[in-house]
Structure formats: C-alpha cells, structure tokens
C-alpha cells in the first residue's frame with residue numbers, strides 16, 4: 001500500500017507527510033519511564049500512543065528500529081541539577097541497593113506494559129549503562145564551545161547557544177521571557193545563568209549513584225541520556241522522537257540544544273507528543289492523592305475507582321481519544337469504554353457467523369479506505385474506531401440477511417477486522433468470565449467429593465476441615481442423603 005501517512009510535527013506545528021530518511025525504514029525513539037515507582041496512568045498514555053504508531057508503521061510494511069530508554073540515573077523532573085536524587089531517596093527509605101530498586105520497578109513496568117499489550121521496543125537502553133557515551137557527548141559540546149565547567153560540574157551555556165541557534169524552537173519560548181521568569185529565583189549558584197542546565201553534576205557526599213569522570217566523581221544530567229542514546233542507536237539524524245507533552249519543555253528543548261551544539265544540527269525530523277491525562281477533571285499528581293497506579297486500575301484498589309478495569313478497557317479508553325487531545329478518566333467514561341470494547345469484540349466474533357452468498361451488496365473498498373484514511377490522518381484512532389463500529393452494524397445486517405457478501409469479500413472483511421482491531425489497535429479478546437466460573441464450580445464439586453470420601457472413611461476431622469474452609473470462602477454446604485448441595489452465600 002502506498003504510504004500516505006501524515007503526522008503532526010510539534011517542531012513545525014503542522015501535519016506533515018511522513019518521509020523517512022531511509023525509504024522503508026524508520027528510526028523511532030521514545031522517552032521511557034523513570035523507574036522509581038509503580039507505573040501509573042500517566043505512563044500508560046505515551047506507551048500506548050507510541051505502541052499504536054509502532055504497530056501501524058509495522059502494518060504499513062516499514063522496518064522500524066524502536067528505542068525506548070529507561071531512566072535509572074536519578075534526577076528531578078524539571079531541573080536535573082538541584083535537589084535530591086529520587087532513586088537515592090527511595091533507596092534510603094527501603095534500605096535497598098539503588099540498582100535493586102531500578103530492577104524492581106523496571107520489572108513492574110514491563111509487567112504492566114505487557115498487560116496493556118504494548119509491543120516491546122527493539123532496544124531498551126539504560127542511562128546508567130551509557131555513562132561513557134554521555135561523557136563523550138559532553139566532550140563534543142565542550143569542544144564546540146556551548147558548555148562550561150565549574151567546580152567539577154559541566155553546564156550547557158543556553159545564552160551563548162541561543163545567539164546562534166535559537167533556544168526555544170520546539171516550545172516556542174523566547175529566552176528573554178525565560179530570563180524574566182527566572183530572575184526572581186534565589187541564588188543561581190555556580191551557573192552563569194539560572195536557565196543553564198547540567199550536563200555533568202559533581203556528586204555531593206551521600207549521593208550513591210556516581211561515576212568517575214575527568215571533571216569529577218559525579219553523574220550525568222537527565223536531558224543528556226536521550227540525546228546520547230538516540231544518537232548511539234539511531235544516528236545523528238533520525239525520523240521520529242516521541243514522548244508526553246510534559247517532556248516538551250525543558251527536556252526535549254534541551255535535547256535539541258545538545259544535539260545541535262554537538263553536531264551543528266538537530267537530530268529529529270518529526271517530534272510527536274501525546275497530550276496529558278486528567279482524572280475526574282483534575283490534574284494527576286501524588287500530592288493530589290489521585291496518582292492511581294495501573295495495578296490499582298486493574299485490581300480496583302483505589303478509593304477513586306468504583307471497580308476494577310481490565311488492561312484492555314484502559315487501552316481501549318486511551319485509543320478512543322486522539323493522542324493530541326487531553327483525556328479525562330472517570331468511572332463513567334471507563335464503564336462506557338468497557339461496554340464499547342465488548343460490543344466491538346463481539347462484532348469481530350460475529351464475522352464467524354456470516355454465511356457467504358453469491359454476491360456482495362456492501363462497499364468494502366470504501367470501508368477499507370476510511371480505516372486507512374483515519375490512521376493516515378495523524379493516527380486518528382477515534383475516527384478509525386467509529387468506522388469499525390459502523391462496520392459492526394453492517395455485520396449484523398449481513399447476518400440478518402439484509403445485506404449479502406461473497407466468500408472472497410468475507411475473507412477480506414475478516415482480514416480487515418483482524419488487522420485493525422488486533423494488529424493495529426493491539427486489542428485482545430477478554431477471557432470469558434463464564435469459563436472461570438465453570439472451572440470453580442467443578443473444583444468445588446471435586447473438593448466436596450473428597451469430603452464425602454473422608455466421611456465414608458470416618459475421617460471426620462478432614463471432612464470438617466473441608467466444610468469449615470469452604471464456609472470461610474462463603475460457600476454453604478447442605479448434606480443430603482445421596483450427596484451434597486452447595487451455594488455461594
């Protein structure tokens with residue numbers, strides 16, 4: 001199929017036709033998680049947004065090198081060079097080795113991502129595994145004159161850079177405004193300007209994660225890892241860089257500055273950002289008490305949740321909004337998605353019930369075209385999903401005999417639904433609860449038959465133990481002459 005994919009480029013603020021550097025190949029870099037806590041809803045959206053992109057590019061036949069980093073060198077969200085290392089802080093609370101925490105939350109993140117059925121990236125580099133590369137990157141920036149060393153730390157010289165290259169390309173911010181906004185901050189310390197950011201920071205005593213360098217025993221600034229690792233695995237120029245809108249400034253702005261300072265040009269051709277999630281209309285945050293983890297969602301264990309929501313419900317809910325729109329999570333909206341997902345998946349199942357006939361009365365070509373047009377329009381998944389729902393109505397009409405379809409077109413319809421629902425949207429069939437219920441009732445029967453046997457053998461302590469244990473689980477047992485009856489209380 002001819003590639004007519006258009007994506008919104010945050011750098012030019014326009015939808016642009018996607019033209020990869022090497023035809024047929026795509027280099028994709030996505031900012032991954034900081035592993036110092038369980039993944040929450042805020043992690044699910046970029047993961048699913050760029051999973052949709054990855055899946056769609058694969059579907060279009062591109063070879064994709066997908067790199068998503070793990071930020072395990074502690075840092076602060078807004079300014080990498082002040083305050084306490086987050087991983088260090090947690091290590092102190094839990095008295096664990098920092099890498100133990102990194103591993104624990106990385107595993108937990110992977111588990112959640114698999115529950116959401118996101119495909120693994122091809123490369124998942126750790127910031128802590130690329131310290132030498134980061135130091136070499138700093139060398140290049142120092143050599144080009146856009147960084148300076150003070151007391152063992154190295155800072156990026158934003159003002160000097162701005163004179164030649166314009167700092168603020170991506171965010172649209174002007175350095176003059178930044179200057180007036182930061183003027184009131186007390187003490188800019190050793191930096192030339194308060195908006196300069198750290199490339200290398202000398203470790204204070206008690207800072208556990210640090211490495212030797214020619215400047216000091218220290219650690220790299222946060223923005224540096226993404227510039228370094230994207231260059232290492234995708235080259236000095238690559239196609240797409242993605243992340244949450246909250247990373248656009250300063251993180252991605254600083255990435256552009258670093259790459260441009262080191263190489264004389266920006267690395268990224270298309271910058272893509274997913275919008276933020278709110279919960280019941282409120283911004284999410286730990287301090288607001290509404291940072292619901294994904295584990296909470298899947299188990300329903302948070303006071304804000306009326307019930308548990310399956311990973312597929314959460315995934316479908318995220319895909320039902322365009323990735324550049326804000327998305328408000330509420331119980332009502334999630335329950336609507338849950339029903340919608342069931343309706344869609346039932347529709348896919350219903351295709352199996354169709355009996356083909358001699359001729360086709362529906363317009364499959366225009367249906368197919370609409371699905372691709374929606375996706376090619378900056379990944380408009382909600383519009384694509386609405387077409388799939390329309391198609392479900394048509395499937396019902398075919399089954400009811402109001403429309404007809406021949407064998408070849410039935411296979412085509414089947415193929416389209418499987419491609420768009422399972423391959424591209426990455427949805428999975430929900431295990432039918434009924435199956436589990438059947439199994440548990442069989443198990444209870446089995447246990448009660450063992451109890452009968454125990455009674456026959458006059459082993460009353462075992463038979464009472466079984467009865468009491470089942471009672472505790474809420475199962476009431478009535479002994480009958482010829483066996484037993486039970487019910488769940």
Ligand code: ZN
Nearest residue numbers: 031032226251
């Ligand atoms: Zn990043």
